Amino acid sequence: xxxxxxxxxxFAFLSFLTIGGGMAAFPEMKVQVVAxxxxxxxxQLIHVYSTGxxxxxxxxxxxxxIGQLVAGFTGAVVCALAFFVPTGxxxxxxxxxxxxxxxxxxxxxxxxxLAPVAIGLAVGGLIIxxxxxxxxxxxxxxxxxxxxxxxxxxxxxxxxxxxxxVIGIFVLK
Amino acid sequence: xxxxGIAYGQHSVxxxxxxxxxxxxxxATGLLAATWFQIGKKSLKGxxxxxxxxxxILGITYFKAGVPLTLLVVGGFAIFAYRPHVKHETAGEExxxxxxxxx
Numbered sequence: 149x150x151x152x153x154x155x156x157x158x159f160a161f162l163s164f165l166t167i168g169g170g171m172a173a174f175p176e177m178k179v180q181v182v183a184x185x186x187x188x189x190x191x192q193l194i195h196v197y198s199t200g201x202x203x204x205x206x207x208x209x210x211x212x213x214i215g216q217l218v219a220g221f222t223g224a225v226v227c228a229l230a231f232f233v234p235t236g237x238x239x240x241x242x243x244x245x246x247x248x249x250x251x252x253x254x255x256x257x258x259x260x261x262l263a264p265v266a267i268g269l270a271v272g273g274l275i276i277x278x279x280x281x282x283x284x285x286x287x288x289x290x291x292x293x294x295x296x297x298x299x300x301x302x303x304x305x306x307x308x309x310x311x312x313x314v315i316g317i318f319v320l321k
Numbered sequence: 322x323x324x325x326g327i328a329y330g331q332h333s334v335x336x337x338x339x340x341x342x343x344x345x346x347x348x349a350t351g352l353l354a355a356t357w358f359q360i361g362k363k364s365l366k367g368x369x370x371x372x373x374x375x376x377x378i379l380g381i382t383y384f385k386a387g388v389p390l391t392l393l394v395v396g397g398f399a400i401f402a403y404r405p406h407v408k409h410e411t412a413g414e415e416x417x418x419x420x421x422x423x424x
Contacts, residue, residue, distance in 0.1 A: 165388045165389065165392070167392060171353060171357075172388060173388065175381050175382075175387070175388060176387060176388045176389075179387070192333070194342075194346050195329065195333065195339070195342040195346070196326075196329065197346065197349065198342045198343075198345035198346040198349055199322075199325045199326075199328075199329055199342065199345075200322070200325075201345055201348075201349040201352070202325075202345060203322055203325055205322075209322045210322065212322040212323060212326070213322045213323070213325050213326035213329065214326075215326075216322070216323050216326030216327065216330075217326055217329070217330055221323060224322065224323045224326060228322075253405035254400075254404070254405060256403070256405070257400050257403040257404050257405055258400055260399075260403040261373070261396065261399030261400035261401075261402065261403045262396055262399065262400070263364055263365075263370070264365055264369075264370040264371075264373035264374045264377070264399060265373050265374075265376075265377045265391075265392065265395050265396045265399050267357060267360060267361050267364070267365065267374050267377075268373060268374040268375065268376065268377020268378045268380075268381075268395065269377050269381060269388060269391065269392065270357055271357055271361075271374065271377075271378050272377060272378045272380070272381030272382050272391075273381065274350065274353050274354060274357060275378065275381075275382050276381070276382060277346075277349075277350060277353070278350045278354075280346070281343070281346035281347050281349065281350045282347060282350060283343070286347075287343065287344075287346075287347035287350075288347075290344060290347035290348050290351065291347045291348065291350045291351035291354070292351060293348075293351065294347075294348040294349075294350075294351030294352050294355070295351035295352075295354050295355045295358075298351070298352055298355035298356070299355050299358065299359070305352050308348050308351075308352065309345055309348045309349060309352065310345075311348075312344040312345055312347060312348030313341040313342070313344045313345040313348075314341070314344070315344050316340045316341045316342070316343050316344020316345065316347070317337050317340050317341040317344070318340075319340075319344070320340040320341075320343045320344055321336050321337060321340040
């Protein structure tokens with residue numbers, strides 16, 4: 149329970165870094181959760197993200213699982229609220245303001261400028277995640293197969309995730 | 322996710338659970354890479370965009386600058402690069418104004 153204020157502080161801060169998607173905040177989440185606060189190990193964070201992929205809903209609901217592991221049910225609720233409420237309020241406010249700034253010349257500059265940066269941040273997060281997730285040639289093959297399958301087919305990606313989990317049970321022990 | 326957290330807390334020491342999650346993590350990497358590949362293909366255009374994508378990736382992975390600093394520096398440059406163009410008066414307009422001032 150004594151971790152609750154720290155959980156609120158960290159996840160509220162992380163919520164403002166999710167520019168372009170939750171993955172953009174992953175590098176900072178790793179720093180805060182693993183290196184600074186020692187709530188989880190590197191491997192546990194990868195596992196928690198993986199369970200987030202298998203569960204319905206936004207994959208960044210994984211923050212609730214981090215809260216659960218650190219401070220039980222209260223931690224889960226606090227983390228989810230701290231992570232989603234600030235960014236939700238900000239999006240609502242900025243969305244309203246953005247519509248009013250229709251004629252502002254810098255509006256287009258901000259949109260055009262931040263789009264590639266958001267993609268770069270997310271890909272940076274993905275690389276950091278991938279360094280922990282891709283540990284041997286079998287994981288390389290699983291990642292490549294999923295990449296190709298998602299790009300080439302219309303099959304629900306959840307099926308690939310679940311299949312990889314089952315393959316992992318037999319092959320990655 | 323709370324249930325997933327409880328289940329993970331109870332079974333994370335079991336080798337089969339860890340192995341399954343390693344498989345999921347690998348597939349998640351491929352899935353995310355495919356998602357961002359598709360988004361990038363649709364929304365990125367030109368050399369500037371490529372430079373800012375690479376800049377943000379290097380800021381996070383190579384320089385380990387952290388998300389806030391990378392966003393501030395690379396984002397600042399990107400917005401400046403796409404700044405609104407100031408409309409300069411052309412030489413012809415200046416000349417016409419000068420001729421009008423003679424009348």
